[in-house]
Every structure is written in C-alpha cells, then in structure tokens.
Amino acid sequence: MTSRPTRLTGDELFSVGTTVRDFWAYALSDFQQNTARGALAEYLVARAVGAAGDRVEWDAYDVLAPDGTTIEVKTSGHSQAWARSGPAVIAFSGLPGRAGKTSWDATTNTYGPAHVADVYVFAVHTTSQDEPYDGLDIGRWLFHVVPGAVVAATGQGSMRLTTVIRLGGVPILWERLADAITAAAASSR
Template identity: 35%
Template sequence: MLSRLNNYIGIERFTTKIYDFADTFINGAAGKNMKLDEIKTKPKSGDERLNLHDNLLQYNLIDFWRWSASDLLSNATRGILAEFIVGTAIGMPKNNVRAEWDDYDLKTQEGIKIEVKSAAFIQSWEQNKFSSISFNIKPGKARDLVTGKRTAICKRHADIYVFCLLKHKEKSTIDPLKLEQWEFYVVPTSTINKYGIEQSKIGLNPVRKMVKPVGYSDLNETIKKSLAIK
C-alpha cells in the first residue's frame, strides 16, 4: 500500500512538472513574441465615474484627484505641480497629458528639452527646522521607443534643468499655487555635467553659483536665453 502511494505521489509530481514546463514554454514564448502597442492617454474631464459592470458609482475621477493630490506640499505632488508650473510658463497646450516615463519632463515649442526638479523649506508634516535643499541630477538610461527597454549608457537627456524652489518659509501662509512663493533656477545640462558627470544630487549653494534665480514671469524668456534661442 505504501509503495503504491509513493508511486502515485511520484506520478503526481512528475505530471505537475510537465504542466509547469508546458505553461512556461507556451506563455514564455508568447510573451517574448508579444507586441503591445503604446496606449495613447487622452485628457480626462474629471466627470468620469467609477463603475461596476457598467453600473455607475457615486464617485468620479475628480474625487480621486481631490483625494490623491490635495497635499501640494508632499514631495511627490509638489514635484508634479512644479512640472505643471514650468509647463504653463512655456505655453504648454492645455490638452497635454504628463508622460511619466519620458527621458525628460517637458519640451518647448523651440525644441528645448527640460528636466524639472523641485524642493521646499516647508513640508506638510511637523518640522523642527527647515528642510535642507538639494535637487536630484542623477543621470539615467534612455528608453528605446521601439523595444521599450533602457539603453546601457547613463546620461542626462534634457538640454536644461529647471530647479524650482518653493522659497516661502511661513507655514501659516504657504501656498504652492501662489507663484510668487517660488523661484526658479535655469541651468544648462552642460553646466551640470561640468559640476559632476556622475553626480546624483546638487545643493542650493552650488546652483546659486551657477545662475541667478528668476520669478515665474521671467521663466520662459530665461529658458530661451539659456541656450541662446531668440
């Protein structure tokens, strides 16, 4: 009886391995040959509602945006807002949709590729002191538009960096939507490369030695002048 049971268990294990091998072979081969086209994102109105089997729920997309992005002082949301602010300064069309995985954040009508980084002294959480200011300048690998894979070479892919500093230091009145509370540092990537080709971060003092800050009203013209574009 015990011998039969062992034989049965052995057959079951063998059969399971055969099925696993077949599944890996078939799905693996299919996965290697599969080509999934890029999904072109279209702007949403905010009125789109959650639905279950086409039954509409009371919650819509703007409820999600309100829930997920109301804390404009959080590092992640402030960074995206900074991209949007720079986009408005360069005349970005209103129907543009943010491309999260591009090799740079924005492109001007003249073709200038922009990387946007943000920092702030004030955070939404309780603080004992102002936050130290630094900006991410880490080089990255480009994404191949055909294969979707990253290239082997690390570099900075934008033409310029715009460092956005939320300079306001009063918690009771800070509001990232008030553009006068920001200052902007427009630095050519060539200048950053001279600072450190493999450097991953840069502090505020080195940035201030490179360029002077400008306000929102002068940002677009400063971006154009940074590469001598009239």
C-alpha cells in the same frame, strides 16, 4: 509602444459612483506633499514655455518646449507636509551625475545612456515651515535655470541650492521663466 488614453476632464465616473475629480482631490490636492509639488512645478514650467501634451512619467525629460528644447524640472521647498526639526536643506536629486546611469525614452520605449536635458529648472517653493502654505500662490515659487551641459559637467547626482546658484541659476519669478529657459537653451547649443 502603447497608445495614450484619452485625456480625462475630471467629470468621469468610477464604477463605485465617485468622480475622477474626487480622486484628484484625494491624491493631489495638497501641493505641500512632494509628489504633488513636483507635478505642479512641471506643470508651471510647461505653461511658461507653452508646451502642449500631457506629462509622461519617467520619460528622459519632464517638458518638451515647442521649439524642441528638453527641460528637466527638479523641485524642493522650505516647507514640508510633515513635522521637521531644524532648517530646511534645499537639495535636488536625480541629476545625470554618475557614469553608467541610464534613462528611459518614452518615444522609443528603450533605456539608453542618461539623457541630459537641454535645460534644468530647479524650482523652489519659498513658504517657510511656520507660514501658512498656499499652493495656489505662484508668487511663492523661485526658479533657477541652468544649461544642461553645465549640470552634467559637475558629475553630480544631486546638489544643493547653493551649488545651483554657484552654477549661474539665479532666482527668478515664473513671469521671467520662459525667457530664462530660452537663454539657457541657446547657451547649451
């Protein structure tokens, strides 16, 4: 396994004279873009449960809570950075679903059977396409928490928000997220 680099502060300089912060502003400052929105949702979940450590891309789960609960975060939003016609379809992909799916485990650097996280958090940014987008307003997020076993039992690789709600994922605000994750993890065990 390779060692992780030292965590950057943003003040470090590239050899061309620009800073890491300049890169972050270029690549990740628009939270309406799907990649940045997903990373932000993972960050919000990690902060809610008090997780330490940095994000590990492509690990079998997105967040490891201090109590050992594994959390997978799926993200969608009513608004997109590009022009869209028609109403938003809130859907989430990358679920354990189909038989034979594998996951990479960062700890062992191996692939194995698809990991089913203890808890799935379906995060939805609620700003509509015709509203001004404020990626810093955490009150514009709703979180739907579902035990991992419930998600896995559907056999689905993707699902719409209506299914998440039918499975018990009621919408909650960030301030209640940690308690909802704890409750879902307890029901998974």
